[in-house]
Amino acid sequence: MDNSFRQPHRVAAFYQAISEFIEERRDAKLKGQEGEAAEKLAAKYDYRTWLADAARRVSQIQAVTHVLKATHPDAKGSSLHIPPETLGQRTEVGSHLLGEAFAEDVVGNAAALDVYKLLKLEVDGKRLLDWLQEDDPSLLAALDTDESVAQEWAEAFKALVRPPAAPVSHVLAKQVYWCVSGEPTDNAGFHLLQPMFSSSLAHEVHGRINEARFGESNKEARQAYYKRQEHPVPYAEYRGLAARKLGGTKPQNISQLNSERGGVNYLFASLPPQWRQSGERRLMSSEAVMRHFRRYEGVNGLLKALIKLLKNDPDSTMETRKKREEIERALGESLVAFGCTVRHSREPGWTRDPDCQLVECEQLWLDPERANLPPRPESEQADMTFQQALEWKDWPQEVANRFGSWLNNILHNAGVPVGDTEAAHWARQALVDSDWPSRWRRPAAQVTATQEVSNG
Template sequence: MEEVKVSARSAAFRQAIAAFINERREAKLKGTDDEQSAAKYEYTTWLTDAARRVSQIQAVTHVLKATHPDARGSSLYVTPNELPQHIEIGTHCLGDRYDTDIVGNAAALDVYKFLKLDIEGLRLLDWFQQDDPDLLAALHHDPAIAREWADAFKSLIRGQDSFASHPMAKQIYWCVSGEPTDDAGFHLLQPLFSSSLTHAVHQNIQDARFGESNKLARQARREKAAHDSPCREYLNLVARKLGGTKPQNISQLNSDRGGVNYLLASLPPTWSQDRPRKFLYIDSVMPRFIHYEGVRELVEALCRLLESNPGKTMETRVHRERIEQALGQSLAAFGMEIRHLFQPGWTRDDNCRLPLCEQIWLDPERTELAVSDEHRDEDLAFIEAYEWKNWPNEVAHRFGNWLNGILQKRDLPVGDVEHAHWARQAIIDADWPASMQRRALPSGQGETSHE
C-alpha cells in the first residue's frame, strides 16, 4: 500500500476537520467521561460514520416538504443558471450566488455542517468535488479509503434517474395538445417550493429590517437629511411558519430561518388619487354615496323598519330617528372626506358633470383659487352660487330624492312629505357649517317637490 505524502496544506485540512469533530464531541458529551461515547468522535471513526450517513441527506434547491411536511416525493437540485432565463423574477435570477438547501434525516445534518467548513474561501464540499489531492491525503493514509469517503461526501449533490410525486404534493394537469377532451394531451406538473429563492428573499428583507445601512437610511429619512443609500421597506408582509416546533424537518435553510418564510403583499394596485376619477362622467354623487362606509347597512335598516309597518310608539320613533340621523351624519362625513381627498379646483375638469350645488359642496375651496382664464365664466358662476348660499338646500333636496327613490323601489309609500323630511335630516343633523343651518327649512314650510 502506497503511503500518501502529507503536505503542509494537507495538514491544514486535517487540522480543520479534527477541530470540527472535537467541537461536536464537546457539544454532545459536555465534559462527561463516557469512554464508549467518546470513541465515536475519534477522527477515523467519525469520518467513517459520516461517509455512511451522508446518503441520508441530499442537497437541493427546490424542496417538496415545504408544500406539505408529509409529502414523500422528490426534491430537486437545479442550479439557477440551468433554469430558463425568463424576464420574470424567479430562481434563475440568483445566478451563481445562491444557497443550497438540505433535506432528509435531520439527525444527519451534522454531516452537512461538516461539508460546509470554510477552508481557503471554499466549502469542504467544493474541495471534494474538485478531487483535491491534499484533502484526500488528509482524510486517510489509505488512498482507497480516502477515495471511497470522498465519493460518498460528493454524493450530497446527486442527480436522479426518476422522479416521484405524492398525493400531498401540489399537482396541476396542463393541457399541451390544445384539446381539453383528450385525456392523453396533458402534462402533470408539480410546482416545487424554491428554497434557494425564498432564502435570498428572506436575507434581503432581514437586511432591510435590521441591517445597519438601512437603519441609517431610515434615520436620515425621519430627520429629512441626505443619505447616500436608498431606504428599503417591505410593507404588509406575512410570515408563513413551516415545520412548527421542528423547522429542521422541512429543510436546513428553513431551520436557519426559524421556520419563517415571508410572503410579499399580493394586492390589487392602489390607483393614484390625484384626479377624482370616480366622480367624473356622472350626473350626481348620490349613487356613489350608497357605497360609503356603513351607508348601505343604514338604508337597509330603514327599509326593514318601514316594511315591518311598526306601531306609532316612542320606541319606533327613536329607532327611526337614529337611523335618519346616522344617514345625515354619514352624508356630511362623505362630503368632508371628498373635500380632503382631492386638490381644490378638481371640479374644473371638463369631464365633471355634477350639478353646481354638488360641485360647491364637494369643492368649496375652489372659491379661494384665482379665477382661471380658461374657466372664467364657470369660476364666476361658481363663486356667485357659493355666496348665494342656496346650494345646501339643493344638495339636501337631491339627497331626499335619492333616498325616496330607493324606498319607492322597495314599494314603500313615500312622497313629498317624506322627501322633505329626509332633506331636513341632511341639513340639520349633519355637520354643516353654521351658515347652512340658518337656511334649513322648518318642518312643513317651503318643502321642495320632486325634480
C-alpha cells in the same frame, strides 16, 4: 494534495469552525447525562470520529432546488438540483430570476441534516461546501492530517450536490399529460409532465413577504403611510395571502428550508385582475357621488338598519323614534366624513377637469377650495360663476335635497312607503347635522320645519 497552497492561519480557521460546531452539538446532547453514558456519548463527538460518521451519513441527504415531497409527503420519487442560472430566461416570474444568489434546500433523512448544517458554515465569507467544491487545500488539511482520508471525506461531502441516478416520478406526484402529437385521440402522442415545487423560489418569496409584514423598515414606512407622512422607503403590502402548511408537526420531513419556514408556504390570491380607475375619475360621472357614498365606511349597514326598522312598521313610540334618529344622525355624520375625505384627498381644482359631470352643488361641496385658485384665462367666466355660487350659500340645501331624494329612492325600492314629506325630512336632517364648512353652514333655526317621517 499540494501542500504549498496550505495557509496555516486558514487551516486553523477551518479547524476552529468545525470544532466549535461539533462541541456545541456535543454539549447539547450531554445535558442531563452523567457517568458512563455521558462518556460513551461524548466519545461520539470526538473531532475525527464525528467527521467520519458525517461523511458516511451525508449520502442520506441531497441538496436540491425543487422538492418532490412538497407536493405530497409520501411521494418517493426524485427531487432535483437545478441552478437558476442554467434555466432559460423568461418574462414570467420563476426560479430563473434568482440568479446565483439562491437558497439551496436539502431533502432526505432528517436525522442527517446536521451534516448539512456543518457544510453551510461560513469561513471567509463562503460555505465549507463551496470551499470543498474548489478543493481548497487548507480546508482539506483541517479535515484530517491523513491526506487520503481528508480527500475521501471531501468527496463524500461534495456529493451532497448530485443529480439523481435516473429521475423517477411517483404515483403521488403531480402529473400532467401534455399532448405533443396534436392528436388527442392518440394515446402515444402525450408526454407525461411532472411540475416540481421550487423550494428555492418559495424561500425567497417567504423572506420578502415576512420582511414586508414584520420588518422594522417596512413597519416605519407603513406607519408613515397611514399618518400621511413622507418616508424614504416605499411601503410594501401583500394582501389576500393564504398559507399552506407542509409537513404538519414535522416540517423537516419535507425539507430543510421548509423546516426553517416552520412549514409555512405563502400563496397569492389566484384571482383575475380588477381594473380600477383613479379616485378622481371614479367621481366624475353625474351619478357618482351618492353611489360612492353608499360604499363609504358603514353607510350600507346603516341603510339596511333603517330599511329593517321602517319595514317592520313599529309602533310610534319614543323608543322607535330614538332608534330612527340614531340612524339618521349616523348617516349625517357619514356624509360629513365622506365629504371631508374627498376634499382632503384631492388637489383643489380637480372638478375643473373637462370630464367632470358632477352637478354644480356637488362640485361646490367637494371642491370648495377651487374658488381660491386664480381664474383660468380660457374659462374665466366659469371660474367666476363658481366663486359667486359658493358665496350665495344655496348649494348646501341643494346637496341636502339630492341626499333626501337618493335616500327616498333606496327606501322606495326596498318596499318602504315614502313620499315627498319623507324626502324633505331626510334633506333637513342632512342640512342640520352635516358639518358644512363654517362660513357656509346654515343655522338649524333657518331650516323650514316639515312633517315628521312616518312610523314615529
